[in-house]
Amino acid sequence: MWLRNITFALLCLAGLTALAATLVPVHTKHGGRRLRSTVDPQSEVPDRGLVETVRRVDELFRADWSHGELVSAPRADDLTIARRLALGLVGTIPSLEEIRQLEAEPAATRLDRWLTTLLSDRRCHDYLAERLTRAFVGVQDGPFIIYRRRRFVAWLSDQLQANRPYDEIVRELISGSGLWTDQPATNFVTVTIKPDQEKGPDEDELAARVSRAFLGVRLDCAECHDHPFQPWKQADFRGLAAFFGQTKQKPFSGITDADGEYEVDNPKTGEKQTIAPRIPFLAELLPAEGTRRQKIAAWVTHPKNRAFGRAVVNRFWAELFGRPLIEPIDDLQSAGELPPAIDVLADDFVEHGYDLRRLIRAITQTEAFRLDSRGNMGLSDAEVTPDHEAAWASFPLSRLRPEQAIGGLVQSSSLATIDYESHILVRIGRAGAQNDFIKRYGDLGEEEFAPQGGTIPQRLLMMNGQQLQDRIGQTPLTNAAMRIAMLAPTDEKAVETAYLAVLTRRPTPDEARHFVAELADKADPRSRNQRLEDLYWCLLNSTEFSWNH
Amino acid sequence: MESLNRRGVLRLAALGGVSWLTPVAELLARDAEAKPTGGPAQSIILLWLAGGPSQLETFDPHPGQAISGGTTAIPTSVPGIQLAKGYERLADQMQHVALVRSLISKEGDHERGSYTVKTGYRPNPTVVHPSIGAICCHQLPVAGTEIPRHVSILDTQWPGVGGFLGKQYDAFQCYDPAEKVPDITARVSDERLDRRLADLNVVERAFARGRAKTAAATLHRNTMASARSMMTSEQLAAFDVSREPEERRKRYGDTPFGRGCLAARRLIEVGVRCVEVNLNGWDTHRDNHEQHAHLAPTLDAALSALLADLAEHDLLRKTIVLCGGEFGRTPKINPLDGRDHWPHGFTMLVAGGGLRGGVALGETDPEGGRNVKDPYEVADLHATVLAALGLDPAHEELAPIGRPIKLSEGKPIRALLA
Numbered sequence: 001m002w003l004r005n006i007t008f009a010l011l012c013l014a015g016l017t018a019l020a021a022t023l024v025p026v027h028t029k030h031g032g033r034r035l036r037s038t039v040d041p042q043s044e045v046p047d048r049g050l051v052e053t054v055r056r057v058d059e060l061f062r063a064d065w066s067h068g069e070l071v072s073a074p075r076a077d078d079l080t081i082a083r084r085l086a087l088g089l090v091g092t093i094p095s096l097e098e099i100r101q102l103e104a105e106p107a108a109t110r111l112d113r114w115l116t117t118l119l120s121d122r123r124c125h126d127y128l129a130e131r132l133t134r135a136f137v138g139v140q141d142g143p144f145i146i147y148r149r150r151r152f153v154a155w156l157s158d159q160l161q162a163n164r165p166y167d168e169i170v171r172e173l174i175s176g177s178g179l180w181t182d183q184p185a186t187n188f189v190t191v192t193i194k195p196d197q198e199k200g201p202d203e204d205e206l207a208a209r210v211s212r213a214f215l216g217v218r219l220d221c222a223e224c225h226d227h228p229f230q231p232w233k234q235a236d237f238r239g240l241a242a243f244f245g246q247t248k249q250k251p252f253s254g255i256t257d258a259d260g261e262y263e264v265d266n267p268k269t270g271e272k273q274t275i276a277p278r279i280p281f282l283a284e285l286l287p288a289e290g291t292r293r294q295k296i297a298a299w300v301t302h303p304k305n306r307a308f309g310r311a312v313v314n315r316f317w318a319e320l321f322g323r324p325l326i327e328p329i330d331d332l333q334s335a336g337e338l339p340p341a342i343d344v345l346a347d348d349f350v351e352h353g354y355d356l357r358r359l360i361r362a363i364t365q366t367e368a369f370r371l372d373s374r375g376n377m378g379l380s381d382a383e384v385t386p387d388h389e390a391a392w393a394s395f396p397l398s399r400l401r402p403e404q405a406i407g408g409l410v411q412s413s414s415l416a417t418i419d420y421e422s423h424i425l426v427r428i429g430r431a432g433a434q435n436d437f438i439k440r441y442g443d444l445g446e447e448e449f450a451p452q453g454g455t456i457p458q459r460l461l462m463m464n465g466q467q468l469q470d471r472i473g474q475t476p477l478t479n480a481a482m483r484i485a486m487l488a489p490t491d492e493k494a495v496e497t498a499y500l501a502v503l504t505r506r507p508t509p510d511e512a513r514h515f516v517a518e519l520a521d522k523a524d525p526r527s528r529n530q531r532l533e534d535l536y537w538c539l540l541n542s543t544e545f546s547w548n549h
Numbered sequence: 550m551e552s553l554n555r556r557g558v559l560r561l562a563a564l565g566g567v568s569w570l571t572p573v574a575e576l577l578a579r580d581a582e583a584k585p586t587g588g589p590a591q592s593i594i595l596l597w598l599a600g601g602p603s604q605l606e607t608f609d610p611h612p613g614q615a616i617s618g619g620t621t622a623i624p625t626s627v628p629g630i631q632l633a634k635g636y637e638r639l640a641d642q643m644q645h646v647a648l649v650r651s652l653i654s655k656e657g658d659h660e661r662g663s664y665t666v667k668t669g670y671r672p673n674p675t676v677v678h679p680s681i682g683a684i685c686c687h688q689l690p691v692a693g694t695e696i697p698r699h700v701s702i703l704d705t706q707w708p709g710v711g712g713f714l715g716k717q718y719d720a721f722q723c724y725d726p727a728e729k730v731p732d733i734t735a736r737v738s739d740e741r742l743d744r745r746l747a748d749l750n751v752v753e754r755a756f757a758r759g760r761a762k763t764a765a766a767t768l769h770r771n772t773m774a775s776a777r778s779m780m781t782s783e784q785l786a787a788f789d790v791s792r793e794p795e796e797r798r799k800r801y802g803d804t805p806f807g808r809g810c811l812a813a814r815r816l817i818e819v820g821v822r823c824v825e826v827n828l829n830g831w832d833t834h835r836d837n838h839e840q841h842a843h844l845a846p847t848l849d850a851a852l853s854a855l856l857a858d859l860a861e862h863d864l865l866r867k868t869i870v871l872c873g874g875e876f877g878r879t880p881k882i883n884p885l886d887g888r889d890h891w892p893h894g895f896t897m898l899v900a901g902g903g904l905r906g907g908v909a910l911g912e913t914d915p916e917g918g919r920n921v922k923d924p925y926e927v928a929d930l931h932a933t934v935l936a937a938l939g940l941d942p943a944h945e946e947l948a949p950i951g952r953p954i955k956l957s958e959g960k961p962i963r964a965l966l967a
Contacts, residue, residue, distance in 0.1 A: 328949065397760075442716050534737075543753060543756055543767055
């Protein structure tokens, strides 16, 4: 028994030592871990087609700005753009370690390298998989046993890691067969099964999900009535639902397709009524062969079905900008005339094999993505206004999602990058912190791109919460403020390091002067640690930290 | 609108010389007396029995029937209405209480069922409906409440949400009132906090440069100021049940749930619109009777003490108390001596708010079938609560998807509207 105790104690000690070793360095040597950029060759050779696509998008936006007599904001600096990329692709902010590596790269290629690094990072696949899962199957736990949300997310993450073409992924979701455990894509179907009802998958819900998530069409309003502003009729909805009318759930084989007609109760007469599958538009794209689900899958992802490309462009635009190009994110039809930029991007996406990474590259290389969120500070009246934001003539401010807020909070206190190479204790710590924090911060569910301000409980959580205290309090293992206090050679360096770790920028001269003076003040009753802790608290509670900008 | 009560009319009549007290005025005065509040209800306390309590072991016993599995019943203060054994103290309060024993829902899953009972709508992928407490806060704004107006006490998986009305209507979550309210206390001295806030201005000033308007539009600083005023609010004392006399605390029971119910009363008193108090453990797929017997004393003490306490504080007529879960449990007992999910006939307890007490509506089948006498939809219950709050259930709010959505699609239960 005592032998086991000693072994356990030694193990703990070894773990903590290893952990401390990964946490200590404030300045990483550039010879250490480098930005990994070998996986994705796209960035090394500039793609002429992609450059052309971006140029056309930029042209369209510029025409729009000059039409609206808007002077666009200047280009943002590299660190600001790097922060946006990290928030949009891995749901956290760059670590101090990453910032140092980034700055060691030549200015001309550093953002490209950073993007490549992020796109090949497992955190990116996991993060985007979770985001897409929300759009595809929602956030609810779903029916017990026959629905495995986590398995679904993991599967999707694997597809993203392999950079599988998006149309293939979607076809598998819509028409996949088998057991939900063995074929995780089928959870897209099993999530609609209602417990306590003998009925199989819910064809109405599937039709609604498919049209919203993949086509950006809210056909489900037509579930109950003809759409007031759109050409969709209730019959269109029923016809779409009929494509899922043969789909069943069997105990041993899982999701399968049977024969037989799709029958529903006529709501007026109460009689059974056979509904034939029917496509709401572009019926000529529907193939003749295959199961009903295979047919609808082929139709949804058909290169000529432009709604498909537009919907995915709009979604990734939203992930990266914090706000969709067309609002609401899944109702492009009611938006009226669409901005032509969406078709330029959608066409490029479809013509290049439904390549999601290429799409992310295209969006993030646009001028709009790289504009500052503030006016040119050299000029007196160059303030950014809500008009600028509306026209994408400045980067819009958007509130961080809960995952991004906790991701940023945990990362800001760690200095070294918390990724898949991180020590297991650090990662577990992050996962645990994350769940509790998100619950109190308030999960945004599927409505995550609806414009929302912050709430009082969120502010209280950031001002007084346990997570924050763990990160900035007097606990050296998880606390960057304390390590900076111990290791930064000068007050100037200490302030600068805190700003870089939390806000991914250097302090302005005013800020530097103010906080350096505080650190140097002999009369201040606070210890140096406490002063740095207070500085961290300020930075974490700022608008700048809680909003993407 | 303030309506006159009978005594008020009589006093006026006395002042005016009685002569005008016509039969019509008399009738009006009587009508006003029937609604003794002189106004609709203002707040809700929802005692949430998470997991789905068995109607048979709580509010709808069928003693002597096969489905009872041996559960016996006790008489209550209202002749003809029985409760399951274990709810003796609640039985004494039955004159305040209405039981809707014939609720039906289509949702037999915990998450979907909770959504349905809390919002009055079935889950729908296009929109998240607000919970009843959020509707109450949204429709009945109050001035002068510095603490959250929608509060959820004790851990729960799906606390009330603002849905399309906005995150600001989500329930503020807190735990056992024996502990401090989470996140409300600064971790440093006042002096240091003030200093932090002053330093924060330096950072905020730098951020606002070149984007003063868009930065102001985030309302971040206003939210921060509201959070700060909440931290110092005197109304926070409402969470502190240790200020109550010991004798009263004992009546509620020395349990987190009992303290939660007591805190609920204190919160309602200072203007909070809706308090959820959560009691977990009702998902009794095995050993149903044992587990229900274990939970009964906690619920019986807290619920009965709450009703009596609200009445003593003259709050019951302004406060609607609801008690129930996401569904009921199967009349059939499974091989593990448990009962499974049963949305086809379950009970919600309703009290206060000017609603009729001392009644039991609807009947479930003593044989355990699905045929329920006088069934009510969950939405009808919502419509009833809204009506008691003086709100029109058919009133529409615009969801962000551009669709008008009614507060409730149900019909108020007339038998409950006094």
